Amino acid sequence: MRPRVGHIQFINCFPLFYGLIEKKFLLDIDLIKGNPTDLNRMLAQGELDLAPISSIAYAQNYDQYLLMPDISISADDEVKSIYLFSKYPIEELDQKNIALANISATSQLLLKIIMQNYYRIAPRYFASAPELRAMLMEADAALLIGDDALRAKYRHDQSLYVYDLGHLWKKYSGLPMVFAVWAIRKDFARRYPEQLQVIRKTFVDSIQLSLEQVEAVAAKAAQWEDFTTQYLIEYFRVLRFDFDEAQQQGLLEYYRQAYRLGAIAEVPELVFMDKE
Amino acid sequence: MRPRVGHIQFINCFPLFYGLIEKKFLLDIDLIKGNPTDLNRMLAQGELDLAPISSIAYAQNYDQYLLMPDISISADDEVKSIYLFSKYPIEELDQKNIALANISATSQLLLKIIMQNYYRIAPRYFASAPELRAMLMEADAALLIGDDALRAKYRHDQSLYVYDLGHLWKKYSGLPMVFAVWAIRKDFARRYPEQLQVIRKTFVDSIQLSLEQVEAVAAKAAQWEDFTTQYLIEYFRVLRFDFDEAQQQGLLEYYRQAYRLGAIAEVPELVFMDKE
Numbered sequence: 001m002r003p004r005v006g007h008i009q010f011i012n013c014f015p016l017f018y019g020l021i022e023k024k025f026l027l028d029i030d031l032i033k034g035n036p037t038d039l040n041r042m043l044a045q046g047e048l049d050l051a052p053i054s055s056i057a058y059a060q061n062y063d064q065y066l067l068m069p070d071i072s073i074s075a076d077d078e079v080k081s082i083y084l085f086s087k088y089p090i091e092e093l094d095q096k097n098i099a100l101a102n103i104s105a106t107s108q109l110l111l112k113i114i115m116q117n118y119y120r121i122a123p124r125y126f127a128s129a130p131e132l133r134a135m136l137m138e139a140d141a142a143l144l145i146g147d148d149a150l151r152a153k154y155r156h157d158q159s160l161y162v163y164d165l166g167h168l169w170k171k172y173s174g175l176p177m178v179f180a181v182w183a184i185r186k187d188f189a190r191r192y193p194e195q196l197q198v199i200r201k202t203f204v205d206s207i208q209l210s211l212e213q214v215e216a217v218a219a220k221a222a223q224w225e226d227f228t229t230q231y232l233i234e235y236f237r238v239l240r241f242d243f244d245e246a247q248q249q250g251l252l253e254y255y256r257q258a259y260r261l262g263a264i265a266e267v268p269e270l271v272f273m274d275k276e
Numbered sequence: 277m278r279p280r281v282g283h284i285q286f287i288n289c290f291p292l293f294y295g296l297i298e299k300k301f302l303l304d305i306d307l308i309k310g311n312p313t314d315l316n317r318m319l320a321q322g323e324l325d326l327a328p329i330s331s332i333a334y335a336q337n338y339d340q341y342l343l344m345p346d347i348s349i350s351a352d353d354e355v356k357s358i359y360l361f362s363k364y365p366i367e368e369l370d371q372k373n374i375a376l377a378n379i380s381a382t383s384q385l386l387l388k389i390i391m392q393n394y395y396r397i398a399p400r401y402f403a404s405a406p407e408l409r410a411m412l413m414e415a416d417a418a419l420l421i422g423d424d425a426l427r428a429k430y431r432h433d434q435s436l437y438v439y440d441l442g443h444l445w446k447k448y449s450g451l452p453m454v455f456a457v458w459a460i461r462k463d464f465a466r467r468y469p470e471q472l473q474v475i476r477k478t479f480v481d482s483i484q485l486s487l488e489q490v491e492a493v494a495a496k497a498a499q500w501e502d503f504t505t506q507y508l509i510e511y512f513r514v515l516r517f518d519f520d521e522a523q524q525q526g527l528l529e530y531y532r533q534a535y536r537l538g539a540i541a542e543v544p545e546l547v548f549m550d551k552e
Contacts, residue, residue, distance in 0.1 A: 001500065002500050009306075017303075018303065021297075021300050021302050021303050022300065024297050024298065024300075026297050026302065027293075027294065027297050027496050028499075030285075032309075033308075220303050223304075224277065224278050
């Protein structure tokens, strides 16, 4: 059976997808598309062998998983796709209502950490469908992530204050933020170590190829999206797709603060698959 | 939005898939995998723009669809993947029980047509999960199709009689048999005629490329399947992926006989999209 690999059709996963197509690697893996929630569940239940999952999802199931080295979705300052849109300056949001896009526990928690630990304020949060106009009818600020955030920022009302959560995290923690990692089921890694090495190398090479050809990648993505090529080039350039020591430290710091907020049961170890 | 194109992970769809990968066309379409039943439903409900569907599924919804020219899954004699396994010679199956794999209305009906119209016998049919050993515990013969049939034939008990339904159809009707066609929703064809032409050309070129490189295609498929490369080369060579005049006549003859058996409400027209 082909290795079953999850794929999220977010723009930030497009560079990897582009590289896999260029390398004709989809003949060698069974790429299964899904939204993040479905992929989390499918990986946990063994319906996938490896998948991109959010940092929080890794913390919840890390005893079953190994991390793929050298690949993540991170930012070392601006991330350009996780925005708080606010009617007031952020420091004035104490006791105000904030609507949270209901599709990313990792980013929701990042906002709560920033508010509590750095701004020392306590807004009231509620989950919402990711539609900016509707969110701001009921709330004073709204958190959007991913393609929704990109779109909203692209054409947002200039009267709103806009905060990039990657930037805020870097400003206060001094560290990069890791939003997603690639997790491999331990049972798959044990049974198919050679296939896994091929996958790892191909993934790293695919990202590398896409970063070298970022204009072509952005042009292809722009063909089917509401964004210009130039906008996507900038987006792909601020994202970090590697997973170096500083990023690992950023992720562990995020976990420690999440743990102190009671959002995760323990601070997970970062356990990587072997290289070779 | 990328055109939403259905894909069935049967071996007989692999040559098209292989060609699409070689041409890096998966950046231009959203390929959605599913089993035939799901794809039939998704196409009928507008969740897909085009998809491979069985000949019977086309007859049931043809007023909503156009056919893609020059592409089908057909055979002009042996099909090597639709087999009746029988404890008795086929002409002795009158009043005997036949288990039918419950995954292909088109092939089930082909067997009933052959039995009634050519052998003039009336077995009793019942649907069953596609597992040969279990089927033959309850029946005197069993119809298997697709990858299940390939596998069963590959290692079948030599004491059974084995009949290839493509061969029987050719022997008695004198015509090719068309098992699946690519159907396009009319609303998609109307709105995106240029995209559709690109898809059509790429599909035809992809099949062409795979037939020219059939050894490589079979070797790649064999890597993940229970079959040898040589066996798959023979299989891909007996299949016909085009859709010429004789195949269209074969399909219409099949529909006429299906109609006389009361299996479809009317004999559908074969209405193709424009070329150019």
